[in-house]
Amino acid sequence: MAGDRSAAAPLLLVIYLWAGWTQCLQILPGPTPEEKAVGDSVRLDCRFTVDKNDIGPLDIEWSRTPPDPTSSPIIIIDYSGDRTYETRVEDMKGRLHFSSPDPKNGDASINITRLKSSDSGMYHCKVKKSPGSKTKPMKLEVSMKPSPPTCFVDGSQEVGKDAVLKCSSQGTPPITYIWTKQGSSHLLPSTAVADISAGTLKVKNATLDYSGDYKCVARNRVGSSECVVKFSVSSSGNNGGKIAGAIIGVLLALLLIGIVIWFILRRKKKTTYEKEQPFEIREDVPPPKSRVSTARSYTVDSQRSSLGSMSPSNMEPYKSHYNRLATDELEHPPSHNPHLTPSYKVAAPSLNRMGAVPVMIPAQHRDGSIV
Structure with missing residues (x-):
């Protein structure tokens, strides 16, 4: 033991x-x-x-x-x-x-x-x-947590049509996608079907009540990210009005551009024409032809010009002849011619009283040259 x-x-x-x-x-x-x-x-x-x-x-x-x-x-x-x-x-x-x-x-x-x-x-x-x-x-x-996802609407956004809301993110799988509608209830439409793996939200037979902001949250084991997309459902009539308005706006813009281009080209053409024309002095109106003068007709103006060109010493030989011509004019007035402008004549006695000196008036041709 x-x-x-x-x-x-x-x-x-x-x-x-x-x-x-x-x-x-x-x-x-x-x-x-x-x-x-x-x-x-x-x-x-x-x-x-x-x-x-x-x-x-x-x-x-x-x-x-x-x-x-x-x-x-x-x-x-x-x-x-x-x-x-x-x-x-x-x-x-x-x-x-x-x-x-x-x-x-x-x-x-x-x-x-x-x-x-x-x-x-x-x-x-x-x-x-x-x-x-x-x-x-x-x-x-x-x-790697999900990156900020990309959200968009694929398909028509008209009443009665089907559309798909898509959400995509990058990160370490598995990634799940959760869709919610922004607002008081956060409830999705009754006809909407969500795929948490693919990130899609299929909406069938859309109505005006489906319009709003939809949020997608991409989540994995280490984090999450989100994005928001606007889903605007409208009637076909409204879309037609928008399209018509857009077309009218485009046409008006094109018309305005055409007017501006026409104005610029017209002004440029005018400027080019002015630069090409030489500077010339043009006589638009021909000078008036001189009236036919006779030795027996004269005006006060012609007498004055003649008086200014002759001295008193040279006028003595013509004094007697001047008095004879003036007397003949008073006794035998010229025949009336409707095509000639009447001349205003002054009698010799009146000219003598006015201090005029008798002069000899040279005969003139039709074109105004001295014969």
């Missing part, structure tokens, strides 16, 4: 020592990372405790295994000898660091900022302090 006890004592000691070593270093349970979106930040939790029996140096090592099962784990950051060694992964530089400035105080968690799709994978936090060593695995999934 005593021999059995002595044989079991070494085994109990080994079990006791093994239990003590395994219970000295512990990684505390913490939140597991949820699925994150591209551009977000994440904290991978890894807190631990040590015992006085853990006497070796503290080593912390973070590694990542890509989603591809054939890929090997790579060390992304580690802590050893009271010193942090930054990541050697090129696409994680500047985005990965320990959460605590001094990880040996029991917090080996890391933060990753500006997440990328390539950050997805299995992460391992390994804490070692001789004689203890623990590892905690955790999975990180980085997805």
